[in-house]
Amino acid sequence: MDTQGELDLRYTHVDDAPYLRDWLLQKQVQRWFPIAEDKELEDAVQCWVGFSKYHSSLTATIDGSPCGIGTLFLMPYRKVAHHCLFKLVVDPVHQQKGIGRSLLKNLKHLAKNYFRLELMHIEVFESNPLIHLLKEFQFEEFARQEKYVKDGDQYLTRVLYQSYL
């Protein structure tokens, strides 16, 4: 761990929404998400933080201040409730300090031991720097869809990774 303050993890609160909004607004973060407009950002933040009511979201803090969020998007139907999509974001100011690693490790633990999930998956855009971390945590690519994202005239491929718990 290479943080300058004290890193801690707790369950996400609805009050964390402004931090998430702020991180997602930053260009270097937003490029890895489909969000392009204010309304899209607001909808995404509300949906994301909404999972806090199920205790399926973790917030990393440094000296009590939020610096990253990882969330299990639990499935609403029984037949598919043994797996889930997850999302993870770290404040750009605090990237490369092991926060994403800590969040992912604890998310996997939460998924397996509390929610009894069997499988976690994530979709990322190609070249997302998170990919190296996913591989470190035994996530394997299981699907890719070319031209999934269209940003102006540019297309991006989405890649789906999964890990059995």
Next chain:
Amino acid sequence: MPPELTFRLARLEDAPLLTQWLMDPQVLRWFPMTDLREVEDAVRIWVGYARIEAGLTAEWNGEPCGMANLYIQPYQKLKHTCLFSIIVNESMRGKGVGGALIKRLMQHAKEKFQIEVCTWRFMK
């Protein structure tokens, strides 16, 4: 296309029929829902797209016999792609309804929503 077959935009009032079709165990096995509560939730989402004219209902001699829907993406960067779903009433299968419905839906996707890629997910 059989002359008895016509298409119209889906309406919110199509929900009970869709629920009825989905609740058939032979149909439900191909969907992720398990019981009425989950089916009603899925139907609410499916039929909700009627508000933006993203769903089609097939009729055979004026009676609904199938439905298909485009799950239009809420994000600008993803609006050129969409998932779709389709269902044909069990008693109306084998008459070319599904094929014609997909064809009409793809045309609708392209012309109304400028969709470039349509995706269908299914269970093996």
